[in-house]
Amino acid sequence: STTPDLEHLMKFKAESDIANKLTDWNKTTDPCTWNGVFCIKNRVSRLVLENLDLHGSFQPLTSLTQLRVLSLKGNGFSGQLPDLSNLTALKLLFLSHNNFSGNFPLSVVSLFRLYRLDLSYNNFSGNIPDTLNRLTHLLTLRLEENRFTGSITGLNVPTLQDFNVSGNQLSGQIPRSLSGFPASSFVQNSGLCGSPMQTCKDILSDPTKPGSTGAIASPVLPGSNPTTVVSSSPSSIPPNKAAAAATTTTTHNKTAKISPLALIAIILGDVLVLSIVSLLLYCYFWRNYAAKMRDGKGSKLLETEKIVYSSSPYPNQPGFERGKMVFFEGVKRFELEDLLRASAEMLGKGGFGTAYKAVLDDGNVVAVKRLKDANIGGKREFEQQMEVLGRLRHPNLVSLKAYYFAREEKLLVYDYMPNCSLFWLLHGNRGPGRTPLDWTTRLKIAAGAARGLAFIHNSCKSLKLTHGNIKSTNILLDKSGNARVSDFGLSLFASPTASAPRSNGYRAPELSPDGRKPTQKSDVYSFGVLLLELLTGKCPSIVDCGGTGSGYGGVVDLPRWVQSVVREEWTAEVFDLELMRYKDIEEEMVALLQIAMTCTSPPPDQRPRMNHVVKMIEDIRGVEVSPCHETFDSVSDSPCMSEDTCGASQ
Numbered sequence: 001s002t003t004p005d006l007e008h009l010m011k012f013k014a015e016s017d018i019a020n021k022l023t024d025w026n027k028t029t030d031p032c033t034w035n036g037v038f039c040i041k042n043r044v045s046r047l048v049l050e051n052l053d054l055h056g057s058f059q060p061l062t063s064l065t066q067l068r069v070l071s072l073k074g075n076g077f078s079g080q081l082p083d084l085s086n087l088t089a090l091k092l093l094f095l096s097h098n099n100f101s102g103n104f105p106l107s108v109v110s111l112f113r114l115y116r117l118d119l120s121y122n123n124f125s126g127n128i129p130d131t132l133n134r135l136t137h138l139l140t141l142r143l144e145e146n147r148f149t150g151s152i153t154g155l156n157v158p159t160l161q162d163f164n165v166s167g168n169q170l171s172g173q174i175p176r177s178l179s180g181f182p183a184s185s186f187v188q189n190s191g192l193c194g195s196p197m198q199t200c201k202d203i204l205s206d207p208t209k210p211g212s213t214g215a216i217a218s219p220v221l222p223g224s225n226p227t228t229v230v231s232s233s234p235s236s237i238p239p240n241k242a243a244a245a246a247t248t249t250t251t252h253n254k255t256a257k258i259s260p261l262a263l264i265a266i267i268l269g270d271v272l273v274l275s276i277v278s279l280l281l282y283c284y285f286w287r288n289y290a291a292k293m294r295d296g297k298g299s300k301l302l303e304t305e306k307i308v309y310s311s312s313p314y315p316n317q318p319g320f321e322r323g324k325m326v327f328f329e330g331v332k333r334f335e336l337e338d339l340l341r342a343s344a345e346m347l348g349k350g351g352f353g354t355a356y357k358a359v360l361d362d363g364n365v366v367a368v369k370r371l372k373d374a375n376i377g378g379k380r381e382f383e384q385q386m387e388v389l390g391r392l393r394h395p396n397l398v399s400l401k402a403y404y405f406a407r408e409e410k411l412l413v414y415d416y417m418p419n420c421s422l423f424w425l426l427h428g429n430r431g432p433g434r435t436p437l438d439w440t441t442r443l444k445i446a447a448g449a450a451r452g453l454a455f456i457h458n459s460c461k462s463l464k465l466t467h468g469n470i471k472s473t474n475i476l477l478d479k480s481g482n483a484r485v486s487d488f489g490l491s492l493f494a495s496p497t498a499s500a501p502r503s504n505g506y507r508a509p510e511l512s513p514d515g516r517k518p519t520q521k522s523d524v525y526s527f528g529v530l531l532l533e534l535l536t537g538k539c540p541s542i543v544d545c546g547g548t549g550s551g552y553g554g555v556v557d558l559p560r561w562v563q564s565v566v567r568e569e570w571t572a573e574v575f576d577l578e579l580m581r582y583k584d585i586e587e588e589m590v591a592l593l594q595i596a597m598t599c600t601s602p603p604p605d606q607r608p609r610m611n612h613v614v615k616m617i618e619d620i621r622g623v624e625v626s627p628c629h630e631t632f633d634s635v636s637d638s639p640c641m642s643e644d645t646c647g648a649s650q
């Protein structure tokens, strides 16, 4: 039985697909298998038809009454929007980068389930109606690059997470409910003022006053700018601009009467002001740059630097306490001198120290972590700890190759992972030109990371090893794209207070606020948050997002947000928008979501063990996502299983 929506889809194709891009839209096949069409129970629920050179109106689609997601981004649709009030199930509406025109489509306001609305990059005009406030679920409102006019003072949608009205002709005060968005959400409007733009004082005190527009934050259109008029001679003003010029010609005449001495004084004054401003700007940017470098946020250091600084005397200097470089089995040896000679590039600063990429003389590349001293105990304790960590070997772990211990310097040497962290793949480089992380890769990363963590949990019979710091910067991809868990065991060196504010989005509730020691159950919770991050594309907290809260995905308390959305039966809508383009994955995503939700159960005893989590993730798709080189099912061959090694670290 074909869907009752067939007829409307065919009508739409006949009217809009002039370039015949929808090649598989064919009456003889099931529409639910067509490109861009997704069904639930035989009804079209999602229609994703982006960049397909479609034209005209999409009127026939307004009869698809079960539609929940409609994306027609990047086509050539034009004219007014059709009446959308029949689409009562609609939750996501993306119509950006088309040529729609006319007033704001009022029928949108009746779609009370709508939570993402993107009308950006069109030719809409007129006011943005305050009735939008009725959309009480709205998370996204993108109206940038249209020709909207009037004020947005009455706009108040407290749920908004993503908002942009830049590049319109709006004016008036920005309401308090929107002032938390960055200036980039408001720029290029002729008269918007108030936080985060400039204050409205100047305009609001006397909006009719000539020249008052000069105080408006946004750039003023050429020709309407009084200073432009001042610099041209009155005779050169074209007749149609005469009226505008009338208000400013008085200023012009005054300028003409200024004596040469006064003119020189003005010029000197200007130069002075300019120099002071430049100096201030220079200081400001230099301070920011220096702070960035100090924090390790700078992408790369400009010059290569040495891993070990002057605090640690070079080995051939007298008085040097030679530390011990200890290697673990099967690795190529190098000496501290080699590391010292290697040019290093800072990868970033973490809670336990600074990580560097070092290229050795022989071309080998390693990652070196220079530990902060704070909580490292004595040599023996450190060595015992390293012995345990060094013997943990698994295809989904970043292996510890060696360590170096001296009074002044503690270094850990790891295999270098060239394919970035999961954090970077999910949140870095958002914007045009980005390659989204596809669903199969995400599933494969989830499975790999779960195996790595399960291995840690099961590697010592006598000692319940924990990772203690599962998060997306600690899931790295090796050269074959396999996920590897890094930084395991380092939480032992962290003082609870020092680690508490870091990565708080991943912290299990039972560890807060007094910063108790992580457990295997708290690792499972963090892993659950990591899965939610993979599914939603959102950062678990501002701290975890690098303190900026930036990134398309936004920042939320992930477990709470997902629980609330799922409770309202919006399950499909929590997923990362970047995953919308893949077909037939909803079931798999829901399955992973369910696993993530049990992992993040607030009571620790309701969370599954990692072994079980691995199994559940592998069951989602079967063997496909498991790397073929690996035959992981138990950890019985782990070197750490010997009671001796486990005992040593107790």
Ligand SMILES: Nc1ncnc2c1ncn2[C@@H]1O[C@H](COP(=O)(O)OP(=O)(O)OP(=O)(O)O)[C@@H](O)[C@H]1O
Residues within 6 Å of the ligand: 347, 348, 349, 350, 351, 352, 353, 354, 355, 367, 369, 398, 414, 415, 416, 417, 418, 420, 421, 469, 473, 474, 476, 486, 487, 502
């Ligand atoms: N073996 C490695 N190969 C490649 N990059 C690495 C390696 N180890 C760490 N990095 C990268 O270096 C940066 C700093 O890592 P580090 O582990 O010091 O801090 P973190 O993960 O941000 O925080 P934390 O110390 O809390 O784990 C991160 O971006 C991480 O992805």
